[in-house]
Amino acid sequence: MSRRRRGLSPEDQDLWGRVVQTTRPLKSEARPAFMPDPAPIPEAKPSLRKAPETARASFRPTPSHPPPGHDLAHPLSEALARVPVQMDKRKFQRLTRGKLDPEARIDLHGMTLAQAHGVLNGFILRAQAQGLRLVLVITGKGKTVGDDGPIPRRQGALKHDVPQWLRMAPLNGIVLEIREAHARHGGSGAYYVYLRRPR
Template sequence: MRRRKLSPEERDLWSRVAATTQAIHPVRPAPPDDLPAPQSTPKQKPPPPKPDLRDFRIGQSAPGFVLRQDLAPPLSERLAAGPVRMDRKAHQKMTRGRLEPEGRIDLHGMTLAQAHPELIRFILNAQSAGKRLVLVITGKGKRGLDEGPIPQRQGALRHQVPHWLHLPPLAAAVLQVTPAHQKHGGSGAYYVYMRRNR
């Protein structure tokens, strides 16, 4: 299809209409010839901070032993958070050191393999003898050299004994386990309150 050319009258009409309009976006004046046109410079990001790395050579020994943080809550907090299964008044007296243990066993210095059967024998004999409160002394333990990827806990017996007391065959004999009062050994010993022998 061919485009039709405007007649002189139509061109005159168009020029009069165009003269009455305003531009939506006004045209910016061109800069003078003697000034250079402004150039937009891209913003440069600051370089990221370099990590503080020490020089290390092959064959050089690694830095010394660093004490790791134990993310698990302390054993005393975990035991205290457990439910009270015994009489509350007796429990308060026991935790304040006002109840005297009727028997005690000292596992301090034993290995885990030696201590486990001794604990089983002692607890079952105490229950069969009708004792209600006994003291299990574990000691606080020593922190060994921790070189592996899994952190080691201080005092293997201190952490293992409450676990053993909640497993068969001792779980049927034990009603409550709490850390001992300071006068009975503090965090290096446990009160074990026994179930009644039926």
């Protein structure tokens, strides 16, 4: 026996119409599983209008700027040369020409970074206590490594760390000037360290 579907009476239809008008959708953050992903927003296309001559001239690429890429550190000798001179200008000129002889020297070759740091601190503190003004710190240029592998290693760890150590406590109040040595005294493998007068 089949059931007969009965339709809504006019009163039921009227009631259902009023119910529908008073309903509000549920606020749900969850998206139904059947909803397709929204279409990607197209990127704005550049305008093809002609720019004024003055504007076009200012946007010309300059060949002097390097292309974007790796931010390479400047060589240490360049960084030291940019530091403003603190000592007497005439003495500084004589120093850079290799005409001032260091009063003491220390060679850090063959030491680990930890050993060299302690030895350097002791040497500089003793030199200042003795009233010395110009000392030579020999670091060497560092070994050349054939294959760095995927992670490049900095050549000459001592050469790069010594200037930083000289600018840190307890030496930063004692050291007045740090410069790469003249070729007579070791060139890029050594540093002149000019000390302040003891107080």
